[in-house]
Amino acid sequence: MSTRWASGRPGSRVLREPETTPAPKAAPRTAVPEADHSQRAGLAEQAAAITAEWAPTAGRILLGAVFFWFGYHELVQPGHWTQYVPVVSESSSLAVVLVLAHGWVLFVTAAALVAGIAPRAAAAIASVLLLEIVISLVVTGVSDTALRDLGVLGLAVCLTGCQNQRLLLRG
Amino acid sequence: MTRLVGPRGLSVLIFIGLVALALAVVGWYQRDSGEVGPLPNYSSAGIAVHAETLQ
Numbered sequence: 144m145s146t147r148w149a150s151g152r153p154g155s156r157v158l159r160e161p162e163t164t165p166a167p168k169a170a171p172r173t174a175v176p177e178a179d180h181s182q183r184a185g186l187a188e189q190a191a192a193i194t195a196e197w198a199p200t201a202g203r204i205l206l207g208a209v210f211f212w213f214g215y216h217e218l219v220q221p222g223h224w225t226q227y228v229p230v231v232s233e234s235s236s237l238a239v240v241l242v243l244a245h246g247w248v249l250f251v252t253a254a255a256l257v258a259g260i261a262p263r264a265a266a267a268i269a270s271v272l273l274l275e276i277v278i279s280l281v282v283t284g285v286s287d288t289a290l291r292d293l294g295v296l297g298l299a300v301c302l303t304g305c306q307n308q309r310l311l312l313r314g
Numbered sequence: 315m316t317r318l319v320g321p322r323g324l325s326v327l328i329f330i331g332l333v334a335l336a337l338a339v340v341g342w343y344q345r346d347s348g349e350v351g352p353l354p355n356y357s358s359a360g361i362a363v364h365a366e367t368l369q
Contacts, residue, residue, distance in 0.1 A: 218337035222345050239345045243338045247331070254330035260323035314320040 199305035200259075206269060206298055207256030210249045217246025229282045248272065259311035266302035273299050 217224050224246075225238040232238060249272065255265035273296040280289035319327065 214334070215337065218334060218341045220344070220347070221341045222347055236345075239342065243341055246341070247334045247338055250334040250337070251327060251331050255323075255327060258323070258326055260327060261318045264318060312320075312323050312326065314322050 196307065197309060199302060199307060200309040202298055202305075203256050203259070203262055203266065203302055203308065204310075206266075206295070206302065207253045209295065210253035210256060210269065210272075214246045214249030214251075214253055217242050218250060221246070227279060227283060229279050245272075259308060262308050262311065263303055263305070266299050266305075269299040270296060270303055 221239045221242040224242045225233045225235075228238045228241050231241065248268075252265055252268050252272065255261060256269065273292055277289050277292050277296055280286075280292060
C-alpha cells in the first residue's frame, strides 16, 4: 500500500494504478537525466575547447583595436595628449613629438596584434607600452584611468604567454 | 632558425608604418588644435523658430 498523500482519495488515479507499474517507469526516469547530464557535460567541454582555442585570438584582436584607437588619435590630434607627457612642458614641441612617436608605436603594434604578426613579441611590446602608460598616469595622478590601463596591461601580459594563437600572418 | 617576422608580415608592418607616418605629419600640422572649445548654443534660435511656426 502506498503511503503517498493522494493514496486515500477516492477515485484518484494513484489508487487505481497497480503496485507493480511504477517499476518499469523508473528506469527511463533515471536514464533521461543521465543523458541530459552527459550531453551538458559534452557541450561544456566543447565550449571550453572552443574558448581555449579562440580566446587568445579574441583578446589579441581586441587589444589591437584599443591600440589602434589610441594610436590614431595620438597621431591625428597630438595636442589632446600632451598633458599626459610627464616632466616635459605641455605646450612644448617636444611633448608633441613624443606623443606622435608614441602614437606611431601604438599604431604599428596594433597592426601586428590584429594581423597576427609575431603576436607574442607584439604583446610583449604592448606590455612595455602599457607599463609606461600606467607609470606616466600614476605620476600625473589620474588614478582611475591608471587602474583601467592596469587591467589592459594584465591582458597584454597574458597574451605574451599564449602559444596557441589562431589567424596568424606567417611568412 | 626561424625568423620572427616573415616577408609578408614585414610588408604589412612597413605599409602601416608609412600610413602612421603620414598621419603623424597631419597631426603635426594641426598640433595647436588641442583646445576644445565650448559647444555652440542653438537653444535660443531653436525656440525662436519653433515660436514662429506655432504662430
